[in-house]
Amino acid sequence: MSTSKSALPHRLRQRAAILRALRRFLDDEGLVEVQPPLLVPSPALEANLDAVPAGGRWLHTSPEFHLKRLVAGGLHRVYSVVPCFRAEEHGRHHRREFTLLELYVTNARYDDLIPLVTGLVAAAAHAVGVPAPVFRQVTVAELFGGTVPQDDDSFYRAWVERVDPALGNPTFVLDYPARQAALAQLRGPVAERLEVYLGGLELGNGFSELRDGAELRERFAESGRQRRSCGKEPHPVDEGLIDATARLPRCAGIAIGVDRLVMALTGVDDIAEVVVEADETP
Amino acid sequence: MSSYYETADFRNGLKIEVDGIPYAIVYFQFVKPGKGTAFTRTKLKNMLNGTVIERTYRSGETVLAADIEETPVEFLYEVQGVYTFMNQESFEQIELPGDAVGDEKRFLQENLQCSILFWKGKAMNVSLPNFVEDVVEYAEPAVAGNTSTGATKAARLRCGAEIAVPLFIKEGDMLKIDTRDGSYVSRVNK
Numbered sequence: 173m174s175t176s177k178s179a180l181p182h183r184l185r186q187r188a189a190i191l192r193a194l195r196r197f198l199d200d201e202g203l204v205e206v207q208p209p210l211l212v213p214s215p216a217l218e219a220n221l222d223a224v225p226a227g228g229r230w231l232h233t234s235p236e237f238h239l240k241r242l243v244a245g246g247l248h249r250v251y252s253v254v255p256c257f258r259a260e261e262h263g264r265h266h267r268r269e270f271t272l273l274e275l276y277v278t279n280a281r282y283d284d285l286i287p288l289v290t291g292l293v294a295a296a297a298h299a300v301g302v303p304a305p306v307f308r309q310v311t312v313a314e315l316f317g318g319t320v321p322q323d324d325d326s327f328y329r330a331w332v333e334r335v336d337p338a339l340g341n342p343t344f345v346l347d348y349p350a351r352q353a354a355l356a357q358l359r360g361p362v363a364e365r366l367e368v369y370l371g372g373l374e375l376g377n378g379f380s381e382l383r384d385g386a387e388l389r390e391r392f393a394e395s396g397r398q399r400r401s402c403g404k405e406p407h408p409v410d411e412g413l414i415d416a417t418a419r420l421p422r423c424a425g426i427a428i429g430v431d432r433l434v435m436a437l438t439g440v441d442d443i444a445e446v447v448v449e450a451d452e453t454p
Numbered sequence: 455m456s457s458y459y460e461t462a463d464f465r466n467g468l469k470i471e472v473d474g475i476p477y478a479i480v481y482f483q484f485v486k487p488g489k490g491t492a493f494t495r496t497k498l499k500n501m502l503n504g505t506v507i508e509r510t511y512r513s514g515e516t517v518l519a520a521d522i523e524e525t526p527v528e529f530l531y532e533v534q535g536v537y538t539f540m541n542q543e544s545f546e547q548i549e550l551p552g553d554a555v556g557d558e559k560r561f562l563q564e565n566l567q568c569s570i571l572f573w574k575g576k577a578m579n580v581s582l583p584n585f586v587e588d589v590v591e592y593a594e595p596a597v598a599g600n601t602s603t604g605a606t607k608a609a610r611l612r613c614g615a616e617i618a619v620p621l622f623i624k625e626g627d628m629l630k631i632d633t634r635d636g637s638y639v640s641r642v643n644k
Contacts, residue, residue: 220491260492260513263484325512328490333510336487352489367488377488 193299214410219398251275371436378426385418
């Protein structure tokens, strides 16, 4: 779009203001900013995440595995703002290369993330002169009217066709099916997992973090089975993460897409308008 | 032989066959719900009747390519409800009954460049240019005193079509008309 290119300098100033506000807010909350490694031996747990290979390793799909090592090692309030890489993801709301703000706080459950993220987004909104969003809370079961589809394929199809288009207002969605726990703790049939939506965009995903190393090993195995069944290589099991998970204090963490946060707060619907992109060809 | 597209091939204007009907992709978006599988959300325009439907495809799913072809033609003449065109590539003549030509046929005039959509080798409909020019053959006289803005009167064009025009239009004026909705656009200076 021709309009997006001419608006880019303005959007990048707004993006810089938002980034400053995010960091100031988290620094004031006592979180420590760190730079996790981007080149890693094990890029992800989830079966549906595909990593970009680089230099005999992988570009990370999120900083989760190394931030958790730090939390287990005694850095109890920690965050990073880093580029992440996911192969095959490209569209108005997706890029292979994008920026994640990921944070962890101890002595917290997933629902303790709600006031923290609400404050964080309010600070970012203030930085660009828009009102702080007022979030509602709803469970996955409520969104589906009580009957949550049992298999993943019908769940995600219904999500894309019916549920997601109705999430236009600022919303925290809580309590996902246990099958979709990723690295969250379970509570009965649900995972203590939440997602935050703003401006119709899925902004972030948070958990009460799993602290059971054996359970994590089983989830790596299950993800590997799913990947093999659709002809993909399983992700390598991250032994350092299994060790760190077993030593984790009670904690919660969330990853927020910075590009999408900027989009939501500045009212644009194409990620191309808020990021600096490489040329298609040299 | 049928050919297929994958979701990664989707782009606006791509013609695909769904449930035995040819559609053109008019909107597509990559979507991937948190921790979920990837999909492509689409809006598809029915190439036979213009209605738009929404479809969601799993990434990697294949769809049938529509066996559809658009051929440039020139309108020659109409005799007793049969419309004759000349294929601008092969110079063959193509005869179509009025119902295959569609509503836009009222704006057809000799030597007008159009295109015919062939679906599995059969002519389905004729697309006119979005705008055509034609001469006013008859216009009602303006009613004195009626000066309200936007007031219109009926006029008949040389091609035979009747359209609503502003009050100042006179017989012999050359007009620009939007063939998609049959509306008056402007008077053209001769």
